[in-house]
Amino acid sequence: xxxxxLIPSPAGGRISLVSRGVxxxxxxxxxxxxxxxxxxxxxxxxLAADGAGQKLAAxxxxxxxxxxxxxxxxxxxxxxxRRLAALEHRAPLHLPCELEWVRACxxxxxxxxxxxxxxxxxFTALPERERRYGIDPAVAGALAVERRGYHGLxxxxxxxxxxxxxxxxxxxxxxxxxxxCWEPKPEVAGVLGRRPLAVSSGATPLAGLPGExxxxxxDPSVLLMLAQQAGCGxxxxxxxxxxxxxxxxxVGPGTRWPxxxxxxxxxxNGARGFARELAEHRFLLxxxxxxxxxxxxxxxxxxxxxxxLGRQLGPRLAARLDFSAAGxxxxxxxxxxxxxxxxxxxxxxxxxxxx
Amino acid sequence: MNxxxxxxxxxxxxxxxxxxxxxxxxxxxEAQRVGPPTAEPSRIxxxxxxxRSEHVVPMPDHASAFEQVMRVLRETxxxxxxxxxxxxxxxxxxxxGHALVDPATVEALEAIQGLAPLHNPPATRLVRVCRExxxxxxxxxxxxxxxxxxxxxxxxxxxLPRELVERWGLRKAGFHGTSHQFVAAEAASMLGIAPDSxxxxxxxxxxxxxxxxxxxxxxxxxxxxxxxxLPGLVMSTRAGDLDPAVALRLLADAGGDGAHxxxxxxxxxxxxxLSGLSADLRDVMAAAARERGRAARLxxxxxxxxxxxxxxxxxxxxLVGTPRAIIFTDTIxxxxxxxxxxxxxxxxxxxxxxxxxxxxxxxxxxxxVAAATSAVRVLVITTNEELAIARAAWCRVVPQQGGRQxx
Numbered sequence: 001x002x003x004x005x006l007i008p009s010p011a012g013g014r015i016s017l018v019s020r021g022v023x024x025x026x027x028x029x030x031x032x033x034x035x036x037x038x039x040x041x042x043x044x045x046x047l048a049a050d051g052a053g054q055k056l057a058a059x060x061x062x063x064x065x066x067x068x069x070x071x072x073x074x075x076x077x078x079x080x081x082r083r084l085a086a087l088e089h090r091a092p093l094h095l096p097c098e099l100e101w102v103r104a105c106x107x108x109x110x111x112x113x114x115x116x117x118x119x120x121x122x123f124t125a126l127p128e129r130e131r132r133y134g135i136d137p138a139v140a141g142a143l144a145v146e147r148r149g150y151h152g153l154x155x156x157x158x159x160x161x162x163x164x165x166x167x168x169x170x171x172x173x174x175x176x177x178x179x180x181c182w183e184p185k186p187e188v189a190g191v192l193g194r195r196p197l198a199v200s201s202g203a204t205p206l207a208g209l210p211g212e213x214x215x216x217x218x219d220p221s222v223l224l225m226l227a228q229q230a231g232c233g234x235x236x237x238x239x240x241x242x243x244x245x246x247x248x249x250x251v252g253p254g255t256r257w258p259x260x261x262x263x264x265x266x267x268x269n270g271a272r273g274f275a276r277e278l279a280e281h282r283f284l285l286x287x288x289x290x291x292x293x294x295x296x297x298x299x300x301x302x303x304x305x306x307x308x309l310g311r312q313l314g315p316r317l318a319a320r321l322d323f324s325a326a327g328x329x330x331x332x333x334x335x336x337x338x339x340x341x342x343x344x345x346x347x348x349x350x351x352x353x354x355x
Numbered sequence: 356m357n358x359x360x361x362x363x364x365x366x367x368x369x370x371x372x373x374x375x376x377x378x379x380x381x382x383x384x385e386a387q388r389v390g391p392p393t394a395e396p397s398r399i400x401x402x403x404x405x406x407r408s409e410h411v412v413p414m415p416d417h418a419s420a421f422e423q424v425m426r427v428l429r430e431t432x433x434x435x436x437x438x439x440x441x442x443x444x445x446x447x448x449x450x451x452g453h454a455l456v457d458p459a460t461v462e463a464l465e466a467i468q469g470l471a472p473l474h475n476p477p478a479t480r481l482v483r484v485c486r487e488x489x490x491x492x493x494x495x496x497x498x499x500x501x502x503x504x505x506x507x508x509x510x511x512x513x514x515l516p517r518e519l520v521e522r523w524g525l526r527k528a529g530f531h532g533t534s535h536q537f538v539a540a541e542a543a544s545m546l547g548i549a550p551d552s553x554x555x556x557x558x559x560x561x562x563x564x565x566x567x568x569x570x571x572x573x574x575x576x577x578x579x580x581x582x583x584x585l586p587g588l589v590m591s592t593r594a595g596d597l598d599p600a601v602a603l604r605l606l607a608d609a610g611g612d613g614a615h616x617x618x619x620x621x622x623x624x625x626x627x628x629l630s631g632l633s634a635d636l637r638d639v640m641a642a643a644a645r646e647r648g649r650a651a652r653l654x655x656x657x658x659x660x661x662x663x664x665x666x667x668x669x670x671x672x673x674l675v676g677t678p679r680a681i682i683f684t685d686t687i688x689x690x691x692x693x694x695x696x697x698x699x700x701x702x703x704x705x706x707x708x709x710x711x712x713x714x715x716x717x718x719x720x721x722x723x724v725a726a727a728t729s730a731v732r733v734l735v736i737t738t739n740e741e742l743a744i745a746r747a748a749w750c751r752v753v754p755q756q757g758g759r760q761x762x
Binding site (some may be wrong): 128129130132133134135136137139143145147198202203204206207210215216217218219220221222223224225226227228229230233234235237238240241244245246247249250274275277278280281284285286287288289290291292293295296297320321323325326327328329 | 507508509510512513514515516517519520522523525527577581582583585586589590593594595596597598599600601602603604605606607608611613616617619620623624625626628629631652655658659660662663665666667668669670671672673674676677678701702703704705706707728729730731
């Protein structure tokens with residue numbers, strides 16, 4: 001069974017064909033300028049020429065946000081699209097363009113179920129005390145502001161793998177997992193079994209851990225000051241913080257996480273060494289905070305496109321989380337979950353289409 | 356040597372006259388309602404030994420409050436100061452340590468007033484007036500940020516474009532340093548170890564501001580506050596951590612009115628904003644207890660406050676690595692055993708075990724409320740920022756005087 005996977009974004013999107021759990025043939029990118037329906041017609045024709053179109057069991061579309069009303073992947077129908085359209089103000093950058101692609105999928109492939117896989121689904125169980133900021137609930141409600149996670153699909157896969165390993169070892173109880181999703185913008189979640197209790201990200205992808213181009217958590221007063229005194233408006237400051245900060249600011253444009261934490265990069269000093277120190281410090285604090293939220297940590301699981309970097313960083317973090325000398329927990333076990341977002345979406349799409 | 360310590364608030368001026376190095380209080384008090392007229396008249400509440408007195412006098416600004424305090428000290432015979440120590444909230448990148456006042460210091464203080472617009476300007480004016488009136492009296496400025504100058508660059512830096520960082524001096528400053536340093540020294544003494552071998556997490560939980568400090572080998576290595584006192588824990592009226600993009604959105608929604616957003620996040624958020632009832636956690640806890648679960652908003656306020664505190668505590672225990680102690684200080688940290696209980700319960704993974712019965716009894720320091728089996732001690736210590744300022748001023752002034760005598 002094959003699934004066509006679409007990962008739309010405001011900057012364009014990625015599409016690929018997944019068959020029997022692996023990428024198969026068609027893989028491509030779209031830029032933001034083209035019309036979704038026209039792009040998808042070209043894909044349909046290419047699949048037909050390949051003979052792959054008839055075997056298509058589902059189309060999986062990754063959506064960043066679906067709110068609490070979508071705790072799992074769902075087939076897109078008119079009602080679902082209506083409900084999501086009503087949420088566009090909650091994710092104004094992503095949701096409108098994502099829905100445009102979903103509608104185009106239904107138009108171009110009318111006989112194939114289109115399944116929506118939400119990054120936010122995993123975090124619908126996040127406790128309210130973790131979601132809330134220390135502001136008047138009326139202000140937070142008016143702005144629809146609450147803390148949430150952005151890599152739910154990865155976390156879900158990582159925690160499922162952790163549970164499997166836990167049970168395979170016949171260990172009792174529920175594992176307390178530090179789920180480290182290492183994407184260009186990393187995210188740490190503290191997860192009890194499959195239930196997230198804490199997450200490092202914020203109301204927008206800007207907050208939390210620093211990324212390849214974004215600053216992560218900074219004193220809000222800093223950005224307010226820049227917006228008022230440095231001659232930049234709020235929008236310009238937001239762009240500086242999301243596109244010209246993080247590793248880009250510390251090392252230089254184009255710097256990626258493997259340049260700091262790859263097997264050959266760990267000894268690098270200078271700007272790269274400093275950036276690694278800064279990032280590792282923030283990662284450690286996030287893991288410590290999640291450990292406190294969980295009341296301890298049994299496993300540290302890396303996922304995301306850079307999961308393999310956990311082989312370098314993981315032992316260092318785990319050693320810092322070893323409190324056995326003080327009568328506390330031993331170092332958490334390490335696990336690396338290597339996959340691709342497309343495969344995760346395809347699996348959910350095929351499961352949801354089958355149900 | 357008698358050192359007069361000033362702790363300048365936005366509408367108050369606290370003072371203590373201490374004989375050093377004996378650390379004996381000779382007199383102390385507070386000038387209240389300094390500034391524009393209020394419903395009640397300005398007054399100085401003064402104590403000298405066991406004597407208490409109240410002096411109703413107009414004090415339209417901190418300069419006049421200073422004059423009146425000096426007059427009261429003269430008239431009540433509490434003793435004359437030989438030096439003055441001033442508390443200054445923010446030293447910026449210009450002051451990594453405490454500073455002896457000279458004309459250049461005053462100029463530099465005036466240049467950084469904007470870093471703490473509520474606190475630094477009145478304290479800076481006080482330094483200037485004090486120097487004008489008593490030019491021969493040595494003065495030392497003690498910065499809340501100085502203790503945090505040891506926070507490593509990797510922890511203090513913001514990964515923002517370099518030209519902005521350099522031009523605007525953007526780095527974590529950290530606050531409550533005077534208090535964190537004082538209780539750290541007290542904790543080392545309680546544990547019978549040298550101050551420079553203490554690894555601990557200090558929780559300064561005031562009824563107003565609050566911050567945690569990670570301490571390694573007696574030195575600050577992290578603080579929950581940042582460039583400003585806004586981020587970190589949920590405080591009485593400050594929001595604490597907030598997605599910076601949300602702050603920008605608030606600014607855009609307010610039509611660029613930064614003062615409105617600063618006011619919202621610093622004075623109308625935190626416990627006050629969450630509860631809608633009071634800025635004081637004690638009021639919220641009492642009301643929540645009275646309502647017994649029927650006041651969802653109050654319960655949620657407590658949960659958000661404690662949850663943030665617990666996560667930062669875990670983060671800093673991990674950072675410190677081999678903590679000898681968790682220190683609780685200031686109003687909330689000392690007087691609310693339930694806060695300590697709720698935050699420290701189920702932290703056995705870090706080697707923290709509370710003696711719940713002992714903890715419930717303690718409402719002021721010094722006390723150790725950890726279980727006998729706990730590798731990490733949980734200490735309740737009363738902070739004394741004025742004494743800490745006097746100690747710092749003494750250390751700065753005495754070498755100077757020794758120099759004069761030698762000359």
